[in-house]
Amino acid sequence: MELFELTLHELLALHSNNEASSQEITNSVFMRIHQVEDDVKAFISLDEENARRKAKAADSEKWSGKIAGIPFGLKDIFCTRGLKTTCASKMLENFVPTYDSTAGARLNQAGGVLVGKLNMDEFAMGSSTEQSAFFPTHNPWDLERVPGGSSGGSAAAVAAREVPFALGTDTGGSIRQPAAFCGVVGLRPTYGRVSRWGVVAYASSLDQVGVFARDVADCALVMNLIAGRDSRDSTSLEVEVPDYTSFLDADIKGMKIACPREYFGQGVDAGIQEAVKKALHKYEEAGAIVEEVSLPHSEYALPAYYLVATAEASANLARFDGVRYGLRDDQAENVIDMFAGSRSQGFGSEVQRRIMLGTYALSSGYYDAYYLKALKVRRLIYEDFQKVFKDFDLIVAPTTPTTAFKIGEQTGDPLTLYMNDILTVPVNMAGLPGMSIPCGLLNGLPVGLQLIGKPFDEGTLIKAAYAYEEVSGTKCLKPQGVK
Amino acid sequence: MGKDYEVVIGLEVHAELKTESKIFCGCSTAFGAEPNTQVCPVCSGFPGMLPVLNEKVVDLAIITGLALNSEIPDYCKFDRKNYFYPDLPKAYQISQFDLPICKGGYLDIEIDGKKKRIGITRAHMEEDAGKLVHQGNITSTPFSLVDLNRSGVPLLEIVSEPDMRNAREARAYLEKLRAILLFAGVSDCKMQEGSLRCDANVSVRPMGETKLGTRAEIKNLNSFRSLERSIEYEARRQIEAIEDGEEIIQETRTWDEEKQATRSMRSKEEAHDYRYFPEPDLPPLRISREWVEQLRDAMPELPNQAEIRLQERFELPTYDAAILTLTPQSLAFFDKCVELYPQPKTVSNWMMGELSRLLNQNNMEISECRFGPAELARLLNLIDEGTISGKMAKAIFEEMFASGSPPDQIIKEKGMTQISDQDTLSKVIDEVIAANPAVVEDFRNGKDKALGFLVGQIMKATKGQANPGAVNSLLRERL
Secondary structure (H helix, E strand, C coil): CCHHHCCHHHHHHHHHCCCCCHHHHHHHHHHHHHHHHHHHCCEEEECHHHHHHHHHHHHCCCCCCCCCCCEEEEECCECECCECCCCCCHHHCCCCCCCCCHHHHHHHHCCCEEEEEECCCHHHCCCCCCCCCCCCCCECCECCECCCCCCHHHHHHHHCCCCCEEEEECCCCCCHHHHHHHCCEEEECCCCCECCCCECCCCCCCCCEEEEECCHHHHHHHHHHHECCCCCCCCCCCCCCCCHHHHCCCCCCCCEEEEEHHHHCCCCCHHHHHHHHHHHHHHHHCCCEEEEECCCCHHHHHHHHHHHHHHHHHHHHHHCCCCCCCCCCCCCCCHHHHHHHHHHHHCCHHHHHHHHHHHHHHCCCCCHHHHHHHHHHHHHHHHHHHHHHHHCCEEEEECCCCCCCECCCCCCCHHHHHHHHCCCHHHHHHCCCEEEEEEEEECCEEEEEEEEECCCCHHHHHHHHHHHHHHHCCCCCCCCCCC | CHHHEEEEEEEEEEEECCCCECCCCCCECCCCCCCCCCCCCCCCCCCCCCCCCCHHHHHHHHHHHHHCCCECCCEECCEEEECCCCCCCCCEEEECCCCCCEECCEEEEEECCEEEEEEEEEEEEEECCCEEEECCCCCCCCCEEEECCCCCCEEEEEEECCCECCHHHHHHHHHHHHHHHHHHCCCCCCCCCCCEEEEEEEEEEECCCCCCCCCEEEEEECCHHHHHHHHHHHHHHHHHHHHCCCCCCCEEEEEECCCCEEEEEEECCCCCCCCCEECCCCCCEECCHHHHHHHHHCCCCCHHHHHHHHHHHHCCCHHHHHHHCCCHHHHHHHHHHHHHCCCHHHHHHHHHHHHHHHHHHCCCCHHHCCCCHHHHHHHHHHHHCCCCCHHHHHHHHHHHHHHCCCHHHHHHHHCCCCECCHHHHHHHHHHHHHHCHHHHHHHHCCCCHHHHHHHHHHHHHCCCCECHHHHHHHHHHHC
């Protein structure tokens, strides 16, 4: 077995036994990247020179920490000091931040070796990574298919064994959906669990940083490194961070699992429903109690999400005006034309669409009917979950209505594309932790099992995911689209 | 015609809060630094940056609210106010929309001895924008520069009720508000530096009408004078327009200092739709009663309290008390001076007379005065002791003001001591009497004026240093 195929915890074990040096691991990872990247196109940029330097430093113990010398990738929405951070947008094509995101910095401090920045839908707006201004990423299971999005590059890179783990962000499903499409583990923590500082904002009240890994244990390890209060992010909360690896325990006897009937409705592929039901059966076999419940306001989550998210985005993306950084229209005759020209040239069509949607939703005369109503729906969705969590430990449902679709298949119709998020957005609207783990294949493509937990109860998600992984035989699924 | 109309005025005042660092980042708020030297990725709106609220700003806002008799609600929040402008780095300003930190309140003004209460609608915290630096002529320059030193400086916007009826009241309100902010220690209130800015909402309506007329908002008022002038101009303009059968349109106007006129900036149709919505990067702010009470307990004396104290303890007239409490510096000067020279009315007269005249002449604040209250007290004591005359004191005072030297030094340097010594004076008096027999004769024949001539001669002989009281009595004795 090659080093690049190993998981984080396997690498750490080898490394601590001096069976593999950081340089060997990094070499192996870059070899793999060069081997498959032409097909997968997960990375926007690579930082090979620095990565090799850090690996060397790790071997001489100048670069130390809990994951010293282990390579990882970051979605290109995480600001990296001295390294281009593009958000897959022409607007920021040449933007080099002077600061690191808190999450990225914590991985650096733990000795991690950043190998590069991963592709995404422009400014995290999309569900297929086709909205990248540069190029689409290909699903390692079938190169003609999308990896999902918006963190498609992160999911694809982890699935294709280009990096053992990567960070992404999840605003409406942008970690869980691509994790499902690529057959990897994806965890979106509770809103406020991981600092958003230094992560370019899409929708501030929904965005959350999370993890892509090949198995649940790795996910727990990375969570241990990135979770926790950051004084620079006022929305990150002072809640004790447990040792997430202590939840890697398959004993789930008596665990109460809710299965929401609204997540098995029309539009959710029958094969996916079947796979999820099989998984639920496995949980029962392991001693969990599974009951059907109702989350009655689920159907309103998607439209409400697209109002809240776009409203916040319209303000968050207003700073890209060509004045201080980013693309500028140099031909403009005056400042207003410069604003308009820069934004028209810098933003892709989906970003422009969402900015316009959000601007409209906040406009005087429409605010109450759209934005305010969406906030009320958000409250109802939260209360739905709260009720269920009075009696249950977690909720299990499908992550996506379909498996990965073909590149180009859905680009014509934004509304169809938005439907991809229908099973993931309620978690964001309620600020809850959500996870997607592989639960088998459907026509050769991975199916995602979604676990939803109580606020700050990532531990239970990890425990339940680990228990399933132990009995399912779906751990570390190898994608068939790349050699 | 003016008599048939009533002018209605409300003011929106932006006060820069006196903090070391900005409202959402650690950058310095110091005024006058080189452009873009007090900036960081947060206050220059870089991607991924997040605001963290400076608690000192909240303290100062609460203190202001208490000083303005406002309610401080348990709960307030921040909102985003969206508009594009090159000096606004995020293209939204973090402000407070529907749940401000201070609700309601009032302050009292006094015009010609009559008290009037002006309502305060609200006060809210927000961040300042940067500023544009135009190269040469704004219309012909190919580019402008942006200075973000001011971006993120904390502001408190204080909105009054439309309770003022003329320019004088508006001025009195702004002066009183400034005094309160200065006493409370929350702002420097330097209008020239922009740490106190004022917009005026002005409308007119027929006398007796209760509905408000259409208002114009006047911007760019950077002195008390321009506030007064612009309101007078704007009221006249609106009345004339109505008289001419025109309709007043709701618009924003700017005060043109050169032309001494307001002119239209943008109409209501062109007004921004700010699309306010709750700031998701900052959790709502909960303000505990303990927090408020702690600040209330530590409140410094406010102008009203000081005014009452001056009237009650020192028996000063209302007018004196009002003037002396316009700034904490002038009150402190007065208090210290009275401590050393316990004749409050005399101190007040000197401060409101000589000192105020010289300060105004030199366009200075009392804080810039080169001598302190101890020096004034010493000067007044020297008069009482008879060392100098009142007239000499005024000359010495001017010298003190110009050089900052203490009175004793000036007296010594210029040999200005008053001569009260009987023997010395008698000698001079005898000489003058001997030299002017005719005048002496006139006086003895009942010509009182002759005495004045003789006194003048004595003063001349002593280079003005003779104690006039002593001269008078000695002279009368001799004659």
